[in-house]
Amino acid sequence: MTATAERPQTTIFTRPKSTTGFWSWITTVDHKKIGIMYGYAAFLFFVLGGVEALLLRIQLSQANAEFLTAGAYNALFTMHGTTMIFLFVMPVGAAFINYLLPLLIGARDVAFPRLNALSWWIFFFGGIFLYSTFIFGTSVAPIGADGFGGVDGNLAAGGGPGSFNFLATSPDGGWFGYQPNAGPLYSPGTALDFWALGLQILGLASLISAINFIVTVFNMRAKGMRLLRMPVFAWMSTVVAFLLLFSLPIIAIALFMVTADRQFGALFFAPTGGGDPILWQHLFWLFGHPEVYILVLPAMGIVSEVLPVFSRKPLFGYSAVVFAGAAIAFLGFGVWAHHMFASGITPVAQAAFGLATMTIAIPTGIKIFNWLGTMWMGRIRLTTPMLFAIGFVAMFTIGGLSGVTHSIVPSDWQQTDTYYIVAHFHYVLFGGAVFGIFAGLYYWFPKLTGRVMSEKLGKTQFWLMLIGFNLTFAPMHWLGLQGMVRRTWKYAPETGLEPWNVAVTIGAFIIALAIAVFMFNWYTSKRRGRLSGLDPWDARTVEWMSPNPTPEYNFAVPPVVERLDHFWHLKYDEDEEGRAAPKPDMDQIVAGIEEEQLNPKTPIHLPNPSYFPFFVALGIPLMFYGIIYHTTTWGKAMIFIGGLITLSSLIGWSTEPLEEPHIEHPEPDEDESGEPAEEVSAS
């Protein structure tokens, strides 16, 4: 610890003091509070994205329905995809990683606590920025532009029968924003600018947290926590961080190019000026395919934690699971063009990308067999998290298998842009990622609250969700193979597609019911759930050595890790036949750990809260609003004001020490676990 010569300076604000209430959340740099905020925000967006999906399904439940206008339909499927990917699954992954990564590696916080707060606030403002398109955005389809507008253009602009046309002010280019459709010629309103710049903000948030997580894993591990002793979730977090690190700059460039085209008249993707729309597809999917693994790898990590605990066996092939995760990430950068088989790339490229895609099945298969091997001969407890984890393995396998069919190029030509694709990616992202997320929420709920969620409601939710999910997405396979195309808001009655579409819509509402059960369960269990104690699940990894709910300092005594599944080995021995047997004094051991972790012997000093991350982040969306309206005076003013807020906050940030070196520490501020206030040694 180096002594700093600088005097504590409070340039713009006095240092925030509150540890409870509104300002404590605004100024917090605690990875757990940030994780919780990420989680709640992501869930809010999950509900919004879900409502969008339900509106889409109501429209499709009937042939030639007139529930939504074409414009509203385009806007809703775009926002559904964008929301679920960028505003739900990614931030919920960030929520898990934020809350758990330091705990899993036995640390007190991430490497850069204030930077962590900054990522969260940038994400939050980015989400608001993106959704503000419903208020400020305009979406005007050109009429007769180059012969592509005309009648269809009028429909897309919102004409034609149906209601909810006011929703058509949001982006309508699909989550992939293909060019030139999403370019200035065919989408002249501001809605697509909100999309391109909104994703830019969200990407910045993810990039910052990726750097933070990588440094955390490499530099903050507890004593003895070697890389190959880390829980698999910590490993998958690391892999995800590297995926973000290398894929986000590419989409950042691509989105800058779109903004340059739309705002400043550049010609990157304009076919009339010689631009190349296919380049957009390459750049987008060069990011977009790694993105798929960014979405699913955290869930794979969660499942790899849950299955061993409830099978009462170590994870089968730990290092194989870890390396398979890294291999998936590595291969994930070499398969992007399988999203583009129908775009006219050369046969050699098609063959190469088809083969590369097939090879991804190998590490994925390794993982699935290892999960099965973990359960095999285990003494399985079918708790709610375990059910969701098993559901993940089963549903993800189905999605993986239909994914392999896309690697066969001629077969893919038939499936491209049909509901078969929609079925596939919902099996991997909903059946995969979302089931994994719920497994994690039920499993780690005690760490947040000190209570266990209701098993009865949890199992109700699981079965509702499993049935609803399969009723929604399995029929999409056959609909797709019958030729139902994606992204059209109507189909004719003669096509015979209606019966399965009715089933799909019913399934979607069953999923909504399952989510409602979950919300009720969360709300009630938080208040009245059974108290969990230290170790409600007979867990294996060191995060359960910290008391529940997690105290602000995580560990009064950071664990010294002796092997993989350290906590479990403290509780269990082997008997003569090499089987695991609980130590006779297991209960005392657990109680001893809890006692030790609840009562820090020496005062623990933690990073102080700070106003600056919030204000640095606040300036960014203001500048981006300014870019959209940069031709107007107040647009220029916005850029200036936003820049000023961000820059001055950055200056304030850089003059503010991470830990306030004050001399005497105040008496303990109120806190749920009543730990002493942080104290200070010269930083």
Next chain:
Amino acid sequence: MTVAHDEAVEHGHPEHESTGVESRKLGMWVFLSSEFLFFGALISNYLIYSNRGGFEGVYPAQIYDIPFTSVSSFVLLMSSLTMVLAHNAMSRGDQNGTKTWLFATAALGSVFLGGQVFEFTEFIVEFDMTLTTNPAASAFFVLTGFHGIHVAIGVIMLLSLWGLSRRRQGLSNKGGLNLEMVGLYWHFVDIIWIVIFTVVYLLSTVPT
């Protein structure tokens, strides 16, 4: 379960810096690895478009002023040298030298930026090549523009450090780390320019 733990563990920094590299420095390395992909995508864009024939208007490769850009490239390369000298002076505890070389680095960076402004003005005014001329021109301006923004941010950081080093007590240990991080960033920006100058300026030909 009670275990021996050292002082550092007590104070909330369990096994600080498992890698032995200071966290903030490691963070800078990680960030720069991401930046390589950022410029990789930009340079690829330029190569894709600048090699395509048939665009209307001027191609960047038709109007490069190689002698001029060589000089400004040399200036930027020399700023890497002065950056190393600043770092060296800091590690020897020579506050005066640190101050001088930091300022020299910022000054050389500013000269390079001035050259870029002059180049852009010349292209726009004399040769009528703007962002909207053709995709090759768009790619050129966005690539070199982003590099210029990176240099400008570097100059701002250098000047801030220079300001700090002018105080009576000079740069502290922590300031020394800041200097090292700014140095990493600065060298990265220079390396990227070497690639840009070679690939975009020297090897670029006008497609037929």
